[in-house]
Amino acid sequence: MKRYRREDEVSYALGITLTFELLKFSPEYATKVYIHSQMQRGESFDKLSSLCKELKIPMEFSDKPFNILSQKENCFCIGEFKKFDRPVSKGANHVVLHNPSNAGNMGTIMRSAAGFGITDLVIITPAVDHFDPKTVRASMGALFHLNISVFSSFEEYKEQYGNREMYPFMLKAKKKLSELKVKKPYSLIFGNEATGLPDSFLNEGTSVIISHSNRIDSLNLPIAASIALYEATKEDF
Amino acid sequence: MKRYRREDEVSYALGITLTFELLKFSPEYATKVYIHSQMQRGESFDKLSSLCKELKIPMEFSDKPFNILSQKENCFCIGEFKKFDRPVSKGANHVVLHNPSNAGNMGTIMRSAAGFGITDLVIITPAVDHFDPKTVRASMGALFHLNISVFSSFEEYKEQYGNREMYPFMLKAKKKLSELKVKKPYSLIFGNEATGLPDSFLNEGTSVIISHSNRIDSLNLPIAASIALYEATKEDF
Secondary structure: OOOOOOOOOEEEEEOHHHHHHHHHHOHHHEEEEEEOOOOOOOHHHHHHHHHHHHHOOOEEEOOHHHHHHOOOOOOOEEEEEEOOOOOOOOOOOEEEEEOOOOHHHHHHHHHHHHHOOOOEEEEEOOOOOOOOHHHHHHOOOHHHHOEEEEEOOHHHHHHHHOOOEEEEEOOOOOEEHHHOOOOOOEEEEEOEOOOEOOHHHHHOOOOEEOOOOOOOOOOOHHHHHHHHHHHHHHHHO | OOOOOOOOOEEEEEOHHHHHHHHHHOHHHEEEEEEOOOOOOOHHHHHHHHHHHHHOOOEEEOOHHHHHHOOOOOOOEEEEEEOOOOOOOOOOOEEEEEOOOOHHHHHHHHHHHHHOOOOEEEEEOOOOOOOOHHHHHHOOOHHHHOEEEEEOOHHHHHHHHOOOEEEEEOOOOOEEHHHOOOOOOEEEEEOEOOOEOOHHHHHOOOOEEOOOOOOOOOOOHHHHHHHHHHHHHHHHO
């Protein structure tokens, strides 16, 4: 066992909560569950054991993986899973992240997307690793609800999924989010944390701005994406 | 010079961007600017120098504070400031954070609040240090736009500022944010990251929920606060 690397075939759900999310919502990809010697026996452990038995997922009792994979002191359970390829659907609404660079931000966006019922995520590379244990952790397990497709350019994405409404979120956009009526199926598109979307996106569909005061330069990326998700889906909840 | 501690009278804006925010928006509290030997001379440096001269703030050329205060490699400028006491106003809308525990989250909420024109922040202790350099950094300097009052209980806050609409955000609330019409002046109230607001807040004003799917347990705190801020203020932008 080695430290996690992007090229690995498996990744990890660190902690009992994330491991349960894995086993409940993506059991077909779960490969192993590691249990630390300090994990308390009790209701959670029994539930985990019977779930593993039922799903035929081996449990391994060893402290070593924890020293290698986890920095947190109170992590006594790790779910190992095979990285999955579950492409986004043509009829669904998408969140598109163009060159996202921060694992925590990507995970937080996954959590909000799942929260607002959008379970299809498109990633345009270069991008941070969506299977990084840090992403999984920030997603609070929402990753296990998602379909995810990765493309090396926006053009490539459009070729396969172009027949939809495109809403790139940009500071230079004219249409205010609060005045927008989304048409389905749509893609909400967000740029990199530091640089936003390139100007070329002004020509893609309807560009949208979340207007704010001039006291700040911009909103934090997961904040902007979550506000957009809230506004686009609020009639559904 | 020592590492930052909560009981110190001064705190620090790490990096050139934050230092400019300090000098522009809270110059009366700026006490010193530290310059690292690797800071490039050029437009930014000249602007900083003339601003310090104009405001009569001493510049100190020394690498030592950077070793003590900054973990970031590319931080070549630090603005030192006296912690300020600038109470919230009775006529203004407030964001109230009840027992917030994470500096990054608090800073992100400051950034969103300033972005949506709410510049009065109330903190109910126990709470993370709102002057911690990590908070300042996550706020992207928004802290320097804010009035902030700290109370040791919600009751104490109400005694002084009670004559207003209270909107506690809670998963048990009945009123949906998307159906809420806020009345001014108001307080948007948010609980701790892990535990939310205590049930007693169901009896304070109008409790509000940001409805979402059952795929997640809750939204991340700064996400929830920012969505609420967006919805409450969107007619102003």
